[in-house]
Amino acid sequence: MNKEAQIAVVGAGPAGSTAAETAAKRGAEVVLIERKSEIGTPVQCGGFLPEAHELQALIPRARLPQTLQEMPERCILRRTRLQRIISPSGKAKEFSVDGRVLDRRAFDRFLAHRAARAGARILPATRASLVEGSLWLSGRFPGSIRPNVIIGADGPSSTVSRAMGNRVGEQGICLEYEMVDVDIDPDAAEMYFSARYAPGGYAWIIPLGQDIANVGVGVRRPYLGGQRLPDLLDSFVKEHPVASNKLGHGEILAVMRGLVPAGGSPQEVQLGNMLLAGDAAGHVMATSGGGIPLAVVAGRIAGEIAAGQVQGELMLHEYKLRIAKEFGTELNRSVQIRKIVDMAMHSDRLMDALLAALSPDQVKSVMRAQIPAALAQFASSRN
Ligand SMILES: Cc1cc2nc3c(=O)[nH]c(=O)nc-3n(C[C@H](O)[C@H](O)[C@H](O)COP(=O)(O)OP(=O)(O)OC[C@H]3O[C@@H](n4cnc5c(N)ncnc54)[C@H](O)[C@@H]3O)c2cc1C
Structure with a gap:
């Protein structure tokens, strides 16, 4: 079976399906590889996703894909x-x-359907591993491919990230x-x-x-x-x-x-012909553990950059800059806040005092990766 493709996306979660849809819509040949037999199952998520206007306040510089704004009611x-x-x-x-609160099974399938309708080839029940720049596939659709671009959207234990030399954060x-x-x-x-x-x-x-x-x-x-x-x-x-x-x-x-x-992005999110998106790239707000919104936004950016690269219009190293521009500040600040809150994590007495010092509005701004004065004061009092 010929599985040649310009772009191979590993992992059909929110990041991978969004990347595959975006790149396929731009005319690239895309293959989306997923080790699960049924995309979206088993679910490994709480399913909480803020409404679009809340997301816009959380990551104000990000262009939210349509799929974060509107989705079929069956996904909610x-x-x-x-x-x-x-x-x-x-x-x-x-x-x-x-x-x-999403039905993650329905949401992941909705995103994968969109990728397929945009022209991406989907290979479920197929595990990808990287051997000297080629992707080796085992399972239902075995073989190997050597795409121009590999997008690692393969979650928190990413094979692609390991191949890039990143350590587990x-x-x-x-x-x-x-x-x-x-x-x-x-x-x-x-x-x-x-x-x-x-x-x-x-x-x-x-x-x-x-x-x-x-x-x-x-x-x-x-x-x-x-x-x-x-x-x-x-x-x-x-x-x-x-x-x-x-x-x-x-x-x-x-x-x-x-x-x-919980620690933000690894050393490299782009190396050679490989990009990482979503959990694979540490794109999770460390204040809440919420990763669905950033996975979809990063997937869109990865798809755009990868398609632009194969069409000779964009360079892959632009990926890191685009991520930084759209949500880098908020991602980094969420890690910074998590480190401050860590100072109170081992002691219920300290955590009580920290939460008592914050008004409900200030707690809300902390969840939005902002640092209110009371939190900054707590941090300096512990240093
Ligand atoms: C218990 C729990 C609760 C959570 N609750 C929330 C929440 O309420 N709200 C929120 O926003 N976030 C939540 N998260 C985080 C959220 O689930 C992730 O951030 C999000 O799923 C990231 O999407 P992704 O596409 O990057 O990765 P994933 O959804 O993990 O998708 C990666 C895909 O890659 C596939 N894959 C991995 N390796 C390979 C391989 N070698 N070959 C082929 N396929 C491969 C996997 O099977 C998987 O389908 C929660 C996480 C957990 C664990």
């Missing part, structure tokens, strides 16, 4: 209007954020349950900070319906000690003074695991 399980932050001692700060490790028969606030996405239940990260409740939610915990290894992630999540569900009242009687329908980059 729930709309939320609040974000609530719960301190270790159980005090809540809430502020308005219009959000969508800081990561959050996450475990999530889909739970039913829970007594949640269906209008609010909640984040719980606690050194006991979510060391070095946070726990979350994201409503999928009136009594259904994604409930998860994301932590970082250096904070874990000898604790196991399943024990932490079970304690959160059964024992957390606030969350257990909502979740304690619920039933678990699904268990999901995954990694989230």
